[in-house]
Amino acid sequence: MLRIAIIGAGRIGVVHARSVLAHPGAALAVVADPDLAAAQRLAETSPGARAVSDAAEVFAAPDVDAVIIGSPTRFHVPQILAALDAGQAVLVEKPVELDMARLDECLEAAGERANRVMVGFNRRFDPSLAQVYTRVQAGEIGPLQQLTITSRDPAPPPEAYLAGSGGIFRDMTIHDFDMARHLLGEIASVHAVGVSTRPETAAAGDFDQAVTTLTGVDGGVATIINSRQSATGYDQRLEAFGPLGSLEVGNATPTLVRANGAGGSGMADPYLHFFLERYAAAYSAELDSFLTSVDTGVNPGPTMLDGRKALELANAATESATTGMPVNLDAGATRPGARSSA
Amino acid sequence: MLRIAIIGAGRIGVVHARSVLAHPGAALAVVADPDLAAAQRLAETSPGARAVSDAAEVFAAPDVDAVIIGSPTRFHVPQILAALDAGQAVLVEKPVELDMARLDECLEAAGERANRVMVGFNRRFDPSLAQVYTRVQAGEIGPLQQLTITSRDPAPPPEAYLAGSGGIFRDMTIHDFDMARHLLGEIASVHAVGVSTRPETAAAGDFDQAVTTLTGVDGGVATIINSRQSATGYDQRLEAFGPLGSLEVGNATPTLVRANGAGGSGMADPYLHFFLERYAAAYSAELDSFLTSVDTGVNPGPTMLDGRKALELANAATESATTGMPVNLDAGATRPGARSSA
Amino acid sequence: MLRIAIIGAGRIGVVHARSVLAHPGAALAVVADPDLAAAQRLAETSPGARAVSDAAEVFAAPDVDAVIIGSPTRFHVPQILAALDAGQAVLVEKPVELDMARLDECLEAAGERANRVMVGFNRRFDPSLAQVYTRVQAGEIGPLQQLTITSRDPAPPPEAYLAGSGGIFRDMTIHDFDMARHLLGEIASVHAVGVSTRPETAAAGDFDQAVTTLTGVDGGVATIINSRQSATGYDQRLEAFGPLGSLEVGNATPTLVRANGAGGSGMADPYLHFFLERYAAAYSAELDSFLTSVDTGVNPGPTMLDGRKALELANAATESATTGMPVNLDAGATRPGARSSA
Amino acid sequence: MLRIAIIGAGRIGVVHARSVLAHPGAALAVVADPDLAAAQRLAETSPGARAVSDAAEVFAAPDVDAVIIGSPTRFHVPQILAALDAGQAVLVEKPVELDMARLDECLEAAGERANRVMVGFNRRFDPSLAQVYTRVQAGEIGPLQQLTITSRDPAPPPEAYLAGSGGIFRDMTIHDFDMARHLLGEIASVHAVGVSTRPETAAAGDFDQAVTTLTGVDGGVATIINSRQSATGYDQRLEAFGPLGSLEVGNATPTLVRANGAGGSGMADPYLHFFLERYAAAYSAELDSFLTSVDTGVNPGPTMLDGRKALELANAATESATTGMPVNLDAGATRPGARSSA
Missing domain, CATH: 3.40.50.720 (NAD(P)-binding Rossmann-like Domain)
Incomplete structure (x- = not known):
């Protein structure tokens, strides 16, 4: 115990x-x-x-x-x-830390003990997303070529929260960056477009919508579509596409009811409201994985290094959305079994 | 030509x-x-x-x-x-004729030439329903055990039409009777419940809703759910169930659009309005099959005998809905390869 | 506490x-x-x-x-x-008791204290089915005219279980009988067809498939389609249909993943395996309702009388499936606001 | 006539x-x-x-x-x-012409008569996509903020075709560029990532996959995801997202059949094979619109100017995918009723 x-x-x-x-x-x-x-x-x-x-x-x-x-x-x-x-x-x-220098100091100070730290990228543990990961790894769709992530919050956070959030890419997209790396491997280049639809967001120098394109070192491309607001609720979808087919994760609704009437057919509930509802099972599985890693001493991740990589992508996206220019990363090792791509 | x-x-x-x-x-x-x-x-x-x-x-x-x-x-x-x-x-x-005696006279007078007559049970030619037939025949779900047909018209026909229609079972359900026989084989017993929700229907001694249960000589059971009125449009669904799985045909909508908003998610158009829209492709395929049968002299059906069998079921259902008692049929030959069933 | x-x-x-x-x-x-x-x-x-x-x-x-x-x-x-x-x-x-006489003795002995007994018809508490109930009561589809329940277990129970089960209608369909009454009100007449596809079932004098038609005193008709075996898993669906539209509850799957490939599109997981998985939330809500009823002294049901009514329907269905004849019930009070029906 | x-x-x-x-x-x-x-x-x-x-x-x-x-x-x-x-x-x-200078000469030579030329961007006439356009214009989702188009061909064209195609952006994406402009209005900036997964494509200096981001002058962002190969068939989807909700167009399949079995549930056919099947209704509607425009002398578009704008976007995307840099356009007039956006 x-x-x-x-x-x-x-x-x-x-x-x-x-x-x-x-x-x-x-x-x-x-x-x-x-x-x-x-x-x-x-x-x-x-x-x-x-x-x-x-x-x-x-x-x-x-x-x-x-x-x-x-x-x-x-x-x-x-x-x-x-x-x-x-x-x-x-x-x-997540995020472990918003300042890269401080994060690097932490990693250095932790040394080998960093292995005892797991980062709360809960979505890796969602049963649907975890199944996609497993099936992609098993080769069901062939090498992953195009990954599309839609991630929209139901409503913007309070202004006070925004101030210390580090901006949309470090606060919100960071989950998607981790998922993209998890599925696609290391990233070579980042391009992001940010939009401020609300005056409060613009005043904070932040964006409330963003589209980010990540080019993987193995030739795959990930697209991340974010919004801080979604009328239908927490919009969380993912599509992994390869030469043999695709795997999609759609949205979850509170019930299985669908209504049909003179105005239309097949109407379901709005999506589960937010992350506490949508990722309830993920949090349980995350804890279970953490406890197992404590027991066995083996950390399957996400590790602090994964946290650092996600922050690196968030920083690059922030820069790209600000300057309008893509940002190249000095990407290191590729995932095992990576294909060569022209 | x-x-x-x-x-x-x-x-x-x-x-x-x-x-x-x-x-x-x-x-x-x-x-x-x-x-x-x-x-x-x-x-x-x-x-x-x-x-x-x-x-x-x-x-x-x-x-x-x-x-x-x-x-x-x-x-x-x-x-x-x-x-x-x-x-x-x-x-x-369809229906070829509402009076069984006259239909039998016609069959006798036609003799072997009955082979040159095809009956317009158009649904057999619908690409979706035809695919279910083919896959059931190919054994994909094993022997057909439960067949469920939902068939609802968008709105009741005019009173003048009702008067000469022969009643809901001979006019409307007759399509479903043919489809049930087509998929399930010969029928041993019929039980039907009819309901009149509108005074006009009751006045005509007819029903505007019905639930019919057909017991096949091979042990399969078909359920047919009818209504003369459906707010969402022409409701045409079928499920074929067997020990290895099931095949379902859902409703068609005019477009592929789905709407999401604060009130709900996934809302599609109402169903295609009525049979002209829903079975447009079926009518074309029916004509093509008819022309081929004229050319080749081989009539794949539905034949006049199929029309007679459907009328027999309609008559039995009318009797059952009126008396409240099931009606046993003197079912003849079974479909090839029929399984024995306890 | x-x-x-x-x-x-x-x-x-x-x-x-x-x-x-x-x-x-x-x-x-x-x-x-x-x-x-x-x-x-x-x-x-x-x-x-x-x-x-x-x-x-x-x-x-x-x-x-x-x-x-x-x-x-x-x-x-x-x-x-x-x-x-x-x-x-x-x-x-459920079932409270298989023998009606013993159940009546129990009700008599309990007297007014029967109000302190709640019966475990867990499906009433399922969030999806409960939502359908609420929306039907609120008049969204108008008066309920046709109710269709599909309920198929993944695999037959052990023979030892079957022996004491009271038969498919008292053991399995009893849930559907309660749901039908819950939504449709009191039942006037029962017709059932039972099929034994397995020798073990026939040997036990039982059925492993059944189609039951219930005619409500208010003119609505419920159809219940049962099987003890379903290759795709626990098949639990319901459709409530009225003049203004319909409400459907579909099947649940363990994840939200859908796969597309050369062989087909949109393939989801098999359904949740069985009732423990499918009705997990229902059991929690049932307990919560029970605890509230203990606290407040108000029993919202299902009560022992509901249990008795469901047993009455199960007995009638057993008789009907055995004799082939419909069974009329001496149905009592109707639901409030019932429509007259021709 | x-x-x-x-x-x-x-x-x-x-x-x-x-x-x-x-x-x-x-x-x-x-x-x-x-x-x-x-x-x-x-x-x-x-x-x-x-x-x-x-x-x-x-x-x-x-x-x-x-x-x-x-x-x-x-x-x-x-x-x-x-x-x-x-x-x-x-x-x-489409495309009207691959060389911008020749296209401009054509426009100049045509003068006012350009109004008598309609360009075959058939997708504008697809009933589903046309309905999205109408509903977006009617304000159902509020101002369009994020447009996501997935467009994947079933299989790469022959090498001979590729040689004269002008590249993926001018040949294939050009449809999506027109649709993006149609829905989003004029475009200010283009960023594209191209990938060659096949040696033949690389040898031709072309790409067979691409992700393009278009930033509208009104602040909306369009993402276009292309592939020359899709195992499941012609993959044609679109999502229009705004503050009040979203409208989605999914894929079409040849039939309405869905299969359930031990291996999974809800499996539909692969998508309609290619554009002739998917856009059959669009071609008919396009002709009808053309004939009406000939009769009335009013050209609702797509016009040669629309063709020019689409080519401009294709050229910019080709440049961006080659250089890795975004390309800014000298965008002119905005759509009527455009919102201001921070």
Whole structure:
């Protein structure tokens, strides 16, 4: 039974607490949040858990095997390192860090212990997306040639959130960058177009819509279509296309009901509202994978290096959308079994 | 080039004229209708065609190889026999005849020449339904166990039409009876429930909704769900189920557009309005099959005997819906390769 | 916090234990099963729960507010009454009882306390089916005219199970009978066709496929299509049709993936395997409704009377499928707002 | 009755001849093709049509009101001008011309008579795509923000065809460029990534896959995903997204059959094979629109100027895919009612 601490009692902390509660191999030991009342409310939902206001108590606790970090991004790096110093494994929410230099310092300080850190790119664990990955790897569609990801949030985040978000590419598209790399391998070049449809977004120097094209070192091309607003709900689709066919993941709806009438046919519910609903199963599977990696010492990823690569793509996309020019990356190793492409 | 006469310049005559015009192997020679103006309007759409008011002129014409009979049902039998006497092949609209005794007289009078008569159960020629037939015959789902047909018209016919229609089972369900026999083989027993939701229907001693259960001599069961009214349009679905899987035919819509918005997702157009739209391709394929049968002398059906069997089922269903009791049929030969069933 | 006992540590007991564990308003106190080891294994998954081998200990326990009865059907009646005598509320699995006389004795003995018993027709709580119910009640499709339920199990149950099952109508279709009544109101007449495709089924005097037609006292007609075997998995569909349109519930698949290739397009996973997967959310919602009814003293159903009505339909269907004749029921009160129908 | 000449008896000439035959307001008068036998074969399918080997005879013919030009691209410009000089209206296949200078000379020489030339961007007339256009114009989804077009051919064209095709952007994507402009308005900037997956393509200096991003002057962004090969058939999809929702056009299949079995559920046919099948209705509607424009003298487009704009985008995409840099266009007038966008 692995004893877990959760740092950050906000929305994502609640999700992780629920996954821990439902998992037979884990127990929640500590919840840490400067807002002690919030920490207490969350701790109360798990028998045996206690609340603290200072994350330092987590790292000093003798009864914590692993830490799930869901604090604001700027605290991630020191908390990762403190946990590692305390011998605790880490699951850290995305993005790991917005500043590349600080992230590199973290990686250097962590050294080989970086292997004990898993990054919360939850979508890799979604049953549908994971099945696409497995089937692509198995060669069902041949080498992946065109990957198309549509990712639209139901509604823009509050202005206060936007200010510290690092911009749409580092905050939102970063999930899609990780998924693109996961499926397509390393990326050679990034081109992005950003659009600000709302004055608030423009005022913040940010975009609320974006189309990003990633050219893989193996010749595949990924297209990512983002919007901060979607009337029908959380729009999460993916298509993997190769010479033998394609695999598509469509949207999920709360029920299976379809209505037919004089006005039209086949009308389903709007999509599941947002990531908590759409990726509920993914969060559970993510925790399970994390616990297994803690047990076995083998980290199947996403690793801190994956987090760094995603940030690199986000930085490149930000630059491209700002300058209008594509950005070439100094892409390193390619995925195993990569095809040559003219 | 086969020379065709069409008897009846109404809605269905227009459909057949259009098919003849588009077919490279046929030419329309005569259109006959007591309403000569209607016959002329239709004849004008085909270069070389002439209009007559008396069907007798068709049977006397030296330049007519085959006759398509789309006149009111009560004229079918004499016109079939007159055409056969004139050496002309016949495609006759359904139902061939509402009175079983008259139909039997027709069959007797026709004798071996009945082979030159094809009955217009157009749905057998629909590309989707024909594909289901072929795949069922090929064994894809194993022996057919459960057949479910949903068949709903967009709106009730005019009262005047109802009066001479023979009732819902002989007028509307007769298509489904033929399809059920086509797929399932001979029928041993019929149970039907009829409902009159409209006072006009009740006044006519008819039903406007019906659910019919057919038990096949081979153990398969067909369910037919009918309504004379459907808000979403012509509702035409079929499911063939067997031990290895199922084959479904869904509804067709005028376009491929699907709309998503705050109110719901995936909304398509209403269904194609009615049989002229839904079965446009079937009518063309039916004509092509008829012309081939005229050329080759081989009649693949539906034959007059198929028309008789469908009428037998319609009569049994009418009786069952009226008495509330199932009706057993003296079913004859079974389909080839029928399985035994406990 | 309501303290729950579960009688029966089998498959369905495990489902309920999991729902209790996840519910913030309930705690599992006791698990009873003659197989004490099984009871212990289940009790261990819930902190604070104990295992007993004799259900009598449940009724004697001072710390049990409500009992979930998942024992074999023949134990249901005495256990219901013992629980009621102990002042405990009851959620009993379906069918409540296979023998109508015994069920009536139970109802009489329970008297007004029958209000404290809820019957486990879990499908009423499925989010999709519940939404259809709500929208039909709200008048979206007008008065319900035709209800079509397809319900096919993935594979036949073991022979040993079949022997005590009461036959397909009492064991399997009973869910559909409850759903039909729930949506359509009281039933006036039942016609059923049963087929035995497997020698084992025929030997047991049972059917493994069935088509049942229910005529409602309000003029609506329900069709239920059952099979004990379905290659594609648990096939659970429903269509509610009225003058203004229709509402359909389709099948659920484990993922949202669709594959396209040279062989075809749009291929999804097989359906969710069986009821534990398909109705997982329904079981949770059922427990929640039960707990609310215990708290408030208001039982929204399904009640024991609903259980009795479903058994009555199952008995009628069994008789009809055996004799080939429809069975008329002495149907009582109709649903509020029923339309008159010719 | 408008008298039509068709120049070019190849695949597309056959399509147009069939549309003319089926249209009540037009008659085929002449078919011209240097391959006289091919012209004769096509002329024979239309009563009253004659075949000639020299297109000059078309322009000299007194009985030709309008010309449909389906000859190789390099002949388009002189044939357009000759027809206009002869007072004949023109429907010319895409691309009008591959060389911008020659196209401009054509436009200049045509002058006001350019209004009598319609360009064969057939997709504008597809019922599904036309419905999307109408609904977008009507404001159903609000101002169009993101347009995504997937367009994949079933198999690469022959090498001989490739050589004179002008490259993927001018030959294939040009349809998508026109559709993007049609829906989104004028384009400010083009970025394209081209990939050669086949040695033949690379040898020809061409690409067989491409992803193009178009930034509209009004702030909308269009993404076009192309491939010369698609295992499932002709892949033609479009999504129009705005603040109020989205409209999607999916793929068409030859039948409505869906198969379910142990291996999966919902499998439909592969997509309609290619453009002749997928856009059959579009070709008919295109002819109808052309005939109406000849009758009324009002040309609703696509005009030669639309053809020029599409070529401009194709040239820009070719440059971008070659250099890796985006290309800015000197975009002129915007669509009416354009929104301002940050």
